[in-house]
Each structure stands twice: as C-alpha cells, then as structure tokens.
C-alpha cells in the first residue's frame with residue numbers, strides 16, 4: 001500500500017515536470033522585455049514576459065523588522081523582494097528601501113501589493129467605493145516610502161473575480177502608472193478563485209505576473225495546472241505563495257518537511273519563483289541550499305504524502321469558499337482562516353490583524369449561533385477558530401504593528 005502511494009506521488013511529480021519543461025522552452029527564453037541583470041548566482045528561471053531571470057527563491061518581507069536582513073538576503077543572492085502597502089502600515093516598504101539603498105537599482109526587483117479600497121474580500125467584487133485617483137496615490141506613496149523612482153512589479157491583491165480584473169477604471173489606472181514609468185510591470189495576487197483570476201488577468205491583457213497560492217494541498221490541482229500552463233505560455237510570470245501549506249501543525253506545533261513542500265512547488269517549471277517569508281539566517285541558508293538540488297528524495301515524497309493523508313488538519317485553509325454559503329451570518333470565513341494561519345503558523349500577528357480587519361466583521365461573530373452550520377472541507381472546527389482569532393482585535397494596535 002505504501003509503495004503504491006509513493007508510486008502515485010512520483011508519477012504525479014514526473015508528469016508535472018515533463019509537461020512543463022516543454023512549455024518553459026516554448027515561452028521563457030524567447031520573450032524578453034526586461035533589461036535587468038540581477039547578478040545572482042542562484043538557480044533561476046525567467047519571470048514570463050518581463051524577461052527578468054530571477055532566483056528560485058524570493059523574499060516575502062512581511063514580518064521583517066530590520067533592514068539588515070534585507071541586505072543579508074541580497075548579499076546571499078536574493079534579488080526579488082515582495083512587500084505590500086499594508087505591511088507595518090507602510091513601514092515595511094521603508095525598511096525594504098533602506099535595505100536595498102546601496103545596491104545597483106537594476107540588480108534587484110521590488111514588488112509591492114496595494115489593496116484597492118472598495119474591494120470586497122468576501123466576493124472579490126470591486127464596489128463603487130473604488131476611486132482610481134486614490135488608488136494611483138497609493139502607488140505614489142509607495143514610491144516615496146521605498147525611496148525609489150519606480151516599482152518593478154505593482155500587484156493588485158485579492159484578485160478572484162473576472163469583472164474586477166476587467167474593470168475599466170482599474171485597468172486605466174494601472175495602465176497610467178505603467179505609462180508614467182512609475183511601475184515597470186503589473187501583477188495580480190490571488191488566494192481564491194485563482195483559475196478565474198488568471199484567466200481574467202490574461203483577458204485584461206495588461207498583467208505580466210500572477211502571484212498565486214500553490215502547494216501540494218492545493219485543491220483542483222489538475223485544472224489549476226492547466227490554467228497556469230496556459231498563462232505561462234502566454235508569457236505570464238507565475239510566482240508561488242503559500243507554498244508550505246499544511247507544513248504547520250496546530251498552533252504551538254512545528255513545521256513539517258518544508259524542503260519537501262517547496263521542492264514540490266518547483267517541480268512545476270511554470271513557477272518562476274517561490275515567495276518565502278524568511279526571517280532568520282537559518283531559514284535563508286536552508287532555502288538557498290534546497291534550491292541547489294530540486295530532486296525530491298523518497299523521504300521527502302513520503303513526508304508530503306504523510307501530510308496529505310494526515311488526520312491533523314493543520315492550519316491551511318484551502319480557500320475553497322465552500323463555507324461561505326453555509327454560514328448563518330455570512331461572515332468571510334476564508335479570510336478569517338487566513339488570519340488564523342498568519343497568527344499561529346507564520347507567527348505574524350501584524351499580517352493576521354490586517355487580514356482579520358479586511359474581513360470587515362461588524363460584530364463579534366458566532367456568538368449568536370448555538371451550533372455552527374458550517375462543515376469545512378479542511379475539517380476545521382470553524383466556530384472554535386473564529387472565536388479564537390477574533391481576540392486579536394482586542395489587542396492594542398501598538399503591540400502588534402511593527403514600527404520603525
């Protein structure tokens with residue numbers, strides 16, 4: 001039985017790798033719009049039609065509290081840095097800018113995610129609250145905080161709904177930023193409804209990069225891989241996030257085989273790089289060692305397989321959204337569960353709080369339900385977890401948000 005599972009896993013992995021090598025050859029080396037030489041010796045891939053060859057690991061800067069770590073990562077070969085306007089309420093972008101200040105501007109890539117006011121996280125719809133001028137100002141403010149003349153990749157997060165990514169006001173605003181030279185490339189980030197998001201981004205025609213949740217537990221993997229393949233062939237650079245899903249046990253637990261989880265993601269050659277929220281030199285060194293040899297060992301395959309069949313639910317919400325229609329109070333459970341994972345898995349209370357607030361809870365949820373009507377695909381006890389994580393809203397803000 002055990003060897004059957006192993007064979008199945010191996011076949012799956014080989015299948016992915018073989019198919020995608022073809023597609024990588026088909027688009028990667030021939031489409032080149034970028035002009036950066038990132039001067040890194042780390043194993044790398046081309047980021048779609050940006051043409052930039054980027055290391056397989058990039059740094060997700062959420063939770064970084066010191067610009068020295070940015071410098072350390074750069075000196076170790078990391079060249080792509082993913083921040084967001086809301087990390088540390090903007091302070092994170094300042095730290096990233098400070099950390100990179102003395103390095104050649106064309107030797108690194110800075111990306112930032114800027115959520116749009118008026119984006120309903122629960123439905124993915126852009127409401128009438130959206131104001132293009134306000135959104136444009138977000139990019140200007142980011143530039144000031146980074147201390148840069150341009151942002152390499154400006155990312156629209158919360159992508160999932162086709163209508164949103166085809167919203168004319170949004171597309172015009174983003175195109176304006178690009179035409180003004182304030183951003184070089186445009187991206188989306190998607191946690192849920194990712195297939196729809198990627199297809200819509202392709203249809204919109206202005207997006208160069210898609211950041212997506214991608215890991216060995218991702219639901220509907222075959223159809224997602226097909227969409228990723230289509231996007232990669234069209235020149236979309238694909239960046240994987242949430243790559244260690246399920247690698248955290250319950251709160252207070254420990255990471256499982258993260259090397260195996262990350263290697264699994266990189267078997268798909270349509271994935272240009274992984275965003276890793278590294279915080280320590282040990283994590284950095286571990287990841288840099290891992291990308292030197294992507295071949296998965298039998299032990300690693302077994303470890304992933306064990307995680308897949310484990311009865312322990314871990315902390316990863318599949319973002320399948322099946323809970324939404326079951327909840328009696330219409331609360332945004334997938335977003336709340338992401339907050340739970342950020343708090344207990346990533347140990348990043350600031351990101352957890354921001355995510356929790358984006359769920360826009362108008363009252364303390366769950367208190368009015370005698371029993372919870374939600375059956376979660378991942379097996380979470382939803383009511384218990386919601387009541388646990390919402391306590392974060394009571395913690396004084398200054399204890400949570402990273403200040404410089």
Ligand code: SF4
Nearest residue numbers: 317318320321323376
């Ligand atoms: S049903 Fe469970 S796994 Fe799916 S989105 Fe809701 S909380 Fe997450």
Ligand code: SF4
Nearest residue numbers: 327328366369372373
């Ligand atoms: S207990 Fe909470 S999650 Fe469950 S149905 Fe009620 S409000 Fe929704």
